[in-house]
Amino acid sequence: MKFTILSHAGMLAESGGREDVSIVIDPWLVGSCYWRSWFNFPEPDRRLIRDLNPDYIYLTHLHWDHFHGPSLRRFDPQTPVLVPQIPSPRMVQDLADLGFTDIREIPHGQRVQLAPDFHVHSFQFGPFTTDSAVVLQDSGTTLLNANDCKIFGASLRQITRRFPRIDFVLRSHSSANPWPCVEGYDMDDFRSKEAYVRDFAAFARAVGARYAIPFASNHCFVHQETRQFNDTAVLPNLVAAYMSPPTLEAEPDAGPNCVVMAPGSSWCPEAGFQLREFDYSRQADYVESLTQRYSGRLATQYRREAAAKGHFPRFEQWANDFLSAIGWPMRRLLPTIVFAVTEAAGERYWLIDPVARRVSEQSDAAAGQIVITVPALVINDCVRKRMFSVWTPSKRLRIRLSGTPLWKVGLFLQLLDLYDNQELPLWRFFKWRSLSIWRRRWREPISITGALIGLKVTRRVRDVASLYAD
Numbered sequence: 001m002k003f004t005i006l007s008h009a010g011m012l013a014e015s016g017g018r019e020d021v022s023i024v025i026d027p028w029l030v031g032s033c034y035w036r037s038w039f040n041f042p043e044p045d046r047r048l049i050r051d052l053n054p055d056y057i058y059l060t061h062l063h064w065d066h067f068h069g070p071s072l073r074r075f076d077p078q079t080p081v082l083v084p085q086i087p088s089p090r091m092v093q094d095l096a097d098l099g100f101t102d103i104r105e106i107p108h109g110q111r112v113q114l115a116p117d118f119h120v121h122s123f124q125f126g127p128f129t130t131d132s133a134v135v136l137q138d139s140g141t142t143l144l145n146a147n148d149c150k151i152f153g154a155s156l157r158q159i160t161r162r163f164p165r166i167d168f169v170l171r172s173h174s175s176a177n178p179w180p181c182v183e184g185y186d187m188d189d190f191r192s193k194e195a196y197v198r199d200f201a202a203f204a205r206a207v208g209a210r211y212a213i214p215f216a217s218n219h220c221f222v223h224q225e226t227r228q229f230n231d232t233a234v235l236p237n238l239v240a241a242y243m244s245p246p247t248l249e250a251e252p253d254a255g256p257n258c259v260v261m262a263p264g265s266s267w268c269p270e271a272g273f274q275l276r277e278f279d280y281s282r283q284a285d286y287v288e289s290l291t292q293r294y295s296g297r298l299a300t301q302y303r304r305e306a307a308a309k310g311h312f313p314r315f316e317q318w319a320n321d322f323l324s325a326i327g328w329p330m331r332r333l334l335p336t337i338v339f340a341v342t343e344a345a346g347e348r349y350w351l352i353d354p355v356a357r358r359v360s361e362q363s364d365a366a367a368g369q370i371v372i373t374v375p376a377l378v379i380n381d382c383v384r385k386r387m388f389s390v391w392t393p394s395k396r397l398r399i400r401l402s403g404t405p406l407w408k409v410g411l412f413l414q415l416l417d418l419y420d421n422q423e424l425p426l427w428r429f430f431k432w433r434s435l436s437i438w439r440r441r442w443r444e445p446i447s448i449t450g451a452l453i454g455l456k457v458t459r460r461v462r463d464v465a466s467l468y469a470d
Contacts (some may be wrong), residue, residue, distance in 0.1 A: 001266035009216035034394030084132035153447025174217035308377035
């Protein structure tokens with residue numbers, strides 16, 4: 001097997017046998033995502049992706065830095081696309097909307113043969129919005145691409161027992177959550193950079209891989225509204241420095257050796273690592289170069305945002321449908337939320353009161369109300385495309401808590417995610433499709449329940465690395 005890093009979370013794997021077969025995973029290859037907020041850091045060389053014509057594509061989940069429409073449109077729509085079989089049919093529907101005609105769902109833990117000696121396995125995880133990890137294997141190499149999938153406990157042991165010798169593990173190492181967007185945010189109030197580094201290292205050790213590759217967090221913020229969040233990123237060189245000085249030869253039982261692989265870097269059994277050099281520590285310079293390179297596209301985006309006007313009737317219909325879907329018991333737990341929708345002329349205030357089941361436009365935000373500020377263009381897109389699930393990673397929002405506990409905002413955002421992914425109302429859980437899927441994922445509730453009990457007993461609320469301890 002040969003694998004090549006293509007981008008932030010994109011990789012190419014090739015069988016290298018008599019029957020050459022290739023698969024691309026999560027190909028965000030061109031341009032930006034999340035309303036010009038995220039750019040690849042660094043961008044892939046055009047020569048790397050120019051002639052890319054894989055036999056298969058695998059998509060781990062629905063977020064746009066993994067499920068990137070402009071990149072997917074570059075491929076032949078007859079290319080077989082493999083996706084995890086999850087309760088929601090949303091991924092399949094969106095791929096069909098893009099024109100793909102051969103979409104194959106992989107049940108949890110199942111193997112798909114790509115070539116006589118080349119297989120892919122999909123493992124799903126996520127109690128609310130499902131992500132997936134993928135194992136690629138031939139007779140000589142086993143690679144676990146965990147990507148954004150924070151699998152642990154009995155669910156992770158299912159993988160390590162089936163694959164006792166994992167050569168490479170690739171995993172994200174930074175945050176994509178919206179908490180930096182909270183007014184008065186201090187990173188250490190939530191989780192420090194060091195905590196994310198420890199999580200990565202603990203996961204790699206739990207897997208027992210020979211090599212650990214920091215992956216799926218290599219993006220930067222370029223939009224004028226989000227550029228400030230570059231300081232929150234955990235850079236891959238920090239991960240490598242924490243784990244060990246990088247070397248390219250690791251003894252099988254010596255523990256994971258961290259190797260930073262920038263786009264264009266590859267590994268194969270014959271040549272070993274072929275690394276493309278990139279200085280991640282010069283992040284500010286690279287962001288500035290992207291700002292200059294894409295000044296025209298950014299200017300167009302800013303003009304579009306300035307010209308956009310919030311569409312309240314469409315928002316009102318969506319919000320009423322959302323409140324109906326979550327049901328009365330859950331609505332009682334939610335706070336009143338005011339969306340401060342920014343337009344060129346100022347702000348408009350759209351209120352969602354879950355308890356009273358009321359959606360209205362008002363002249364201002366009252367004292368004590370949670371206020372989420374969002375550009376009109378962004379919220380219009382989220383409503384029209386039913387994609388609030390990509391809103392929070394984009395960081396195209398600002399949150400003023402006004403004394404409300406953060407967990408209530410987190411619950412509200414999580415329910416938006418579930419609704420967009422067609423997992424609400426809750427009766428959908430009891431459909432035959434969902435029940436048959438969860439039957440295969442029975443380890444997951446055990447893992448999560450054990451983690452909740454353990455964190456309650458130890459009170460190590462932020463010590464996520466402890467989830468991977470024996």
